[in-house]
Amino acid sequence: MDAVVTARISSALLRVALVLALTSSVAAAQSATPPSPPGGLWIVGGGSATTLLGDCTDCPADTYVHSGGVLGIVGKPLTPRTDVGFEVFWVPSSAPSTGDSIKTTYLMGTLQFRPWLSKGFFLRFSSGMALVRNWAVIEQSSTTSFTSKAFALEVGAGWEWRLAPRFGTQIFGAQHVAALGDLTGSAGTVENVMGNFWSAGAAFVIR
16 A cells, blocks of 8 residues: 555544544533433434545545535434434535536445443444445546446444434534445546545434
8 A cells, every 4th residue: 555545544534533523522511311212213314514535546636525415314223322224325516627416325224322321422333335426536528427336334423412202413423435446437447436425414313
């Protein structure tokens, strides 16, 4: 692994660590009602401010794109501390060079865990697939659309407040990663294409 790739990975890890630290510190003095017992329905819906970066083996200087995202989760509690469900995360954006529309949809199984029953802090881990339409690193004609499938991961954290017996809110920070592999376009093959998405947002919660 060369120095440039190592630097990019280190920079990505630092960014998500900062987002998670800020998310938890905002709510550090708060407490939350313990989650509902197993057997109920768990629904999360909200939005985020998202920054994304496309990367590959021989990509030029980093170009960040700022956009928004829409998050939805449907599942159920397994234990008072653990929830499982299906997550959809959608991010519309535009290619920096051409302005072409790029749409990324994450479809993942997700696990959310609370280390402390009396606190609202949670960790979230997800894995699945991302559908990426018109990814930015491939130079294509504006009349040509293409969709790529990618292996997807998410790591995130946040804080949840219970406002009513079955209703609450949460804030969260997360990094989503889409590993697209090698993509072939009109300019040739681009190796080891990766999409990184850093998000900070808020959502409502129904339990």
